Amino acid sequence: MARLHEHQGKRLLQNAGITVPRGDIARTPEEARAIAETLGGPVMVKIQAWITGRAAVGGIERATTPDAAAQAAQAMLGMTLEGFTVDTVLVEEQLDIAREFYAGVIVDDREKAPLVMFSSVGGTGIEEIAQAHPDKIAHTHVDVAFGFQDYQARNLIRRAGISGKLQRDLAAVLVNLYAVARTGEARAAEINPLVLTTEGQLYAADCRITVDDYAVFRHPELGIEIAREYNRPPTALEKIAYAVEAGDYRGTFYFIQMAEDFKKGEGYIGFHGAGGGGSMMSMDALLRQGYKVATFVDTSGNPPASKVYRAARIVMAVGPIDGYFGSGSGVASQEQFYSARGLFKAFLEAQLDIPVVIRLGGNSEDRAVEILEALNGRVPARVEGYKKDDSPDFCAQRLGTLIREGAPTETPLTRERSQPQAPYSFATPTGVVTLDHAVCAACETKACIQACARQILALNEEGLPVLNVTRAEAQRGRCVECLGCEVDCLLYGAGGGHVDLPIEGLSWPY
Amino acid sequence: MAILIDETKRVLIQGMTGREGLARTKLMVGYGTHVVAGVTPGRGGESVEAIPVFDTVEEAWEHTGPIDISVLFIPAPLVKSAALEAIDAGVKLLVIVPDRVPIHDVLTIAQRAQTMGARFIGPNTLGVLSPDRAVLGMMGGRAASARSWFFQGPVGISSRSGGITSSMAYYLAREGIGATTLVHVGGDAVVGMPHPDVMLEFERDAETKAVVMFGEIGTSQEERVADLIEAGAFTKPLVAYIGGKAAKQGTRFSHAGAIVEGGRGAHEGKVARLREVGATVVESFMELPAATKDVLARIG
Numbered sequence: 001m002a003r004l005h006e007h008q009g010k011r012l013l014q015n016a017g018i019t020v021p022r023g024d025i026a027r028t029p030e031e032a033r034a035i036a037e038t039l040g041g042p043v044m045v046k047i048q049a050w051i052t053g054r055a056a057v058g059g060i061e062r063a064t065t066p067d068a069a070a071q072a073a074q075a076m077l078g079m080t081l082e083g084f085t086v087d088t089v090l091v092e093e094q095l096d097i098a099r100e101f102y103a104g105v106i107v108d109d110r111e112k113a114p115l116v117m118f119s120s121v122g123g124t125g126i127e128e129i130a131q132a133h134p135d136k137i138a139h140t141h142v143d144v145a146f147g148f149q150d151y152q153a154r155n156l157i158r159r160a161g162i163s164g165k166l167q168r169d170l171a172a173v174l175v176n177l178y179a180v181a182r183t184g185e186a187r188a189a190e191i192n193p194l195v196l197t198t199e200g201q202l203y204a205a206d207c208r209i210t211v212d213d214y215a216v217f218r219h220p221e222l223g224i225e226i227a228r229e230y231n232r233p234p235t236a237l238e239k240i241a242y243a244v245e246a247g248d249y250r251g252t253f254y255f256i257q258m259a260e261d262f263k264k265g266e267g268y269i270g271f272h273g274a275g276g277g278g279s280m281m282s283m284d285a286l287l288r289q290g291y292k293v294a295t296f297v298d299t300s301g302n303p304p305a306s307k308v309y310r311a312a313r314i315v316m317a318v319g320p321i322d323g324y325f326g327s328g329s330g331v332a333s334q335e336q337f338y339s340a341r342g343l344f345k346a347f348l349e350a351q352l353d354i355p356v357v358i359r360l361g362g363n364s365e366d367r368a369v370e371i372l373e374a375l376n377g378r379v380p381a382r383v384e385g386y387k388k389d390d391s392p393d394f395c396a397q398r399l400g401t402l403i404r405e406g407a408p409t410e411t412p413l414t415r416e417r418s419q420p421q422a423p424y425s426f427a428t429p430t431g432v433v434t435l436d437h438a439v440c441a442a443c444e445t446k447a448c449i450q451a452c453a454r455q456i457l458a459l460n461e462e463g464l465p466v467l468n469v470t471r472a473e474a475q476r477g478r479c480v481e482c483l484g485c486e487v488d489c490l491l492y493g494a495g496g497g498h499v500d501l502p503i504e505g506l507s508w509p510y
Numbered sequence: 511m512a513i514l515i516d517e518t519k520r521v522l523i524q525g526m527t528g529r530e531g532l533a534r535t536k537l538m539v540g541y542g543t544h545v546v547a548g549v550t551p552g553r554g555g556e557s558v559e560a561i562p563v564f565d566t567v568e569e570a571w572e573h574t575g576p577i578d579i580s581v582l583f584i585p586a587p588l589v590k591s592a593a594l595e596a597i598d599a600g601v602k603l604l605v606i607v608p609d610r611v612p613i614h615d616v617l618t619i620a621q622r623a624q625t626m627g628a629r630f631i632g633p634n635t636l637g638v639l640s641p642d643r644a645v646l647g648m649m650g651g652r653a654a655s656a657r658s659w660f661f662q663g664p665v666g667i668s669s670r671s672g673g674i675t676s677s678m679a680y681y682l683a684r685e686g687i688g689a690t691t692l693v694h695v696g697g698d699a700v701v702g703m704p705h706p707d708v709m710l711e712f713e714r715d716a717e718t719k720a721v722v723m724f725g726e727i728g729t730s731q732e733e734r735v736a737d738l739i740e741a742g743a744f745t746k747p748l749v750a751y752i753g754g755k756a757a758k759q760g761t762r763f764s765h766a767g768a769i770v771e772g773g774r775g776a777h778e779g780k781v782a783r784l785r786e787v788g789a790t791v792v793e794s795f796m797e798l799p800a801a802t803k804d805v806l807a808r809i810g
Contacts, residue, residue, distance in 0.1 A: 107613055109700045109704070110730055112617060114617065144618055214586065214610045275673030275674070277671020277673060277724060277753050278671065300673070328673055330673075331659065331680045333650060388680065393794055393796055
């Protein structure tokens with residue numbers, strides 16, 4: 001779920017008719033001072049970060065003067081908390097709190113329905129409230145076709161022991177909160193605390209709203225940069241990875257950076273899975289060997305080889321990993337040699353020098369392993385490929401053995417790609433294919449013709465490989481970026497083919 | 511016997527003329543599924559694999575007779591409308607294959623399904639397969655692969671991961687253990703038929719002697735299976751593996767459902783709860799076949 005910051009959530013609540021404290025966001029101490037001056041009176045300065053217990057780490061301060069607000073902002077901006085660098089604070093009027101409540105709407109997977117919850121005590125998390133004061137909580141499921149009606153809200157609040165005008169006012173907040181959750185397609189929308197001031201006004205003093213990742217496309221107004229759950233802002237590498245996925249809907253590419261600033265020898269592994277369940281299972285196998293994962297990656301759902309290539313390049317950019325481990329469910333229905341080609345190209349270009357173990361079980365696994373293991377002798381790394389009858393634990397053990405044995409193979413001569421003498425180029429959906437016809441002329445096998453997944457290459461009258469579709473058709477998707485004209489060309493042909501697949505923003509080595 | 515799907519069920523494919531629809535119609539027909547019609551709005555009158563395509567589900571029903579099951583290969587944003595159409599036409603079981611269906615759309619589908627007495631599997635499901643009988647969805651990829659990987663036997667398989675559904679069945683088959691039905695419940699947070707619903711189906715199936723389950727962190731599905739065992743509603747031996755031990759709270763690992771929120775759905779809790787009620791929970795995925803063999807030997 002894409003999380004909203006407090007100030008973003010409050011804007012949604014306000015638009016739905018729920019009162020929030022007056023205030024604004026500041027990115028500099030001067031802005032904080034100006035906001036405090038405008039508000040007049042004491043203010044609260046609050047870091048905008050997705051962590052719990054902000055007050056305990058100095059992330060929420062009361063300031064009685066604009067100068068004090070500026071000072072508080074000065075202290076908070078630039079704070080680093082759980083990998084999160086604070087760049088925004090919310091400055092808002094301080095409330096005279098008489099009482100605190102909790103109000104929340106979550107999606108309940110059990111009942112397949114929204115669950116509205118209310119507690120007559122607030123402030124702490126709903127789990128803690130439920131433990132300490134189970135009698136103070138009331139909840140009800142909502143029939144989405146019928147909606148959440150005012151009388152249902154009033155009865156809910158009545159069950160939490162509140163009557164009269166307060167009951168009526170709280171009901172209005174609850175009905176509006178349900179509307180925010182449903183129209184904003186939230187997985188969870190919580191107001192905590194929901195504050196009653198000494199003047200009798202209800203305020204959403206704090207809120208947590210997470211929007212369903214899969215619905216983000218329908219809500220451009222929310223300005224969500226990456227529709228993914230994180231406890232922290234995305235890293236630079238995650239932004240690069242997300243751009244790759246967002247721009248290419250063929251198959252899945254899911255990337256999470258699990259570690260930063262680690263050193264060689266600390267046991268961090270670049271983990272690259274395939275399929276959600278198989279990836280988790282394989283990651284667990286790696287952890288049982290005592291390793292830590294630097295990345296969690298899933299390329300599955302029949303992704304093009306180009307996507308697997310980019311994923312591998314991004315994994316290698318995470319830092320000085322001690323090994324590279326790939327493993328999925330083990331019995332994939334997708335053709336595995338496409339993934340093997342993507343990995344081959346990435347490792348070859350990087351001249352990877354750490355052990356690699358990849359489990360490529362499933363359709364066409366023999367061909368996949370043959371391609372992958374052809375890296376031995378071409379890169380300093382030792383590379384092993386495994387099939388569906390090899391377990392994740394066995395493969396993780398193999399990686400451990402290779403790491404302990406250390407010493408990569410003698411570094412082969414890195415062949416810098418020479419400038420093509422007679423380039424024949426065409427654009428693909430996300431890159432450019434260049435065939436060096438000077439090399440092709442001497443090629444006996446013309447392996448590219450057979451390797452091409454969509455058979456869009458044919459020999460011209462001079463016996464050289466060229467497109468048999470238009471360039472526009474190739475770029476629109478007839479070329480599926482299977483990488484046959486580069487990898488199979490290198491392995492089984494003369495090596496005159498190259499596919500340039502840029503990754504925006506990626507610098508390597510790290 | 512098998513659950514949910516066999517060769518007698520009359521099946522509709524919504525989105526039959528699309529890229530996935532075309533490929534998977536071939537798989538289903540090739541494997542023995544009784545596909546009676548397809549639906550793609552605006553493509554009525556065409557045919558795929560000699561199966562007629564209609565503009566609406568209602569029209570397909572009128573022309574070809576009652577439809578038991580509809581399989582949806584529809585782009586995620588359009589799933590809600592297609593699912594409601596099938597439910598309102600009278601279809602009682604839907605298999606919603608696509609990934610990335612918005613969760614509030616799923617809630618709307620669930621509400622309508624409940625009102626109309628219909629059920630759905632998925633979203634984000636590879637489907638359901640009863641070995642050598644029939645398949646719904648895309649399990650196996652190709653009919654030839656499905657035939658070589660899966661065979662009939664006494665074990666029911668239920669999984670929250672698609673790839674794992676196939677691999678569990680394959681690794682069991684390698685040890686000589688066949689299956690009644692393979693069910694991928696779907697990888698999302700809210701699915702139509704979660705593990706507990708599937709367990710109840712297997713409970714009623716006389717040929718299913720034991721069940722193998724792949725659980726994951728997130729949601730309450732595995733805890734609810736434990737509740738069913740405790741209540742005596744599910745009585746067959748259960749062998750389980752729970753993935754995602756390493757997952758950090760609040761971080762999702764590919765499947766939208768695989769996220770631990772507020773301590774709910776954590777790995778330890780699921781394992782402890784299942785063991786408490788007598789289920790066999792293995793620590794490593796590859797221990798599943800041996801553990802299943804033991805369980806089957808014990809019940810004779």
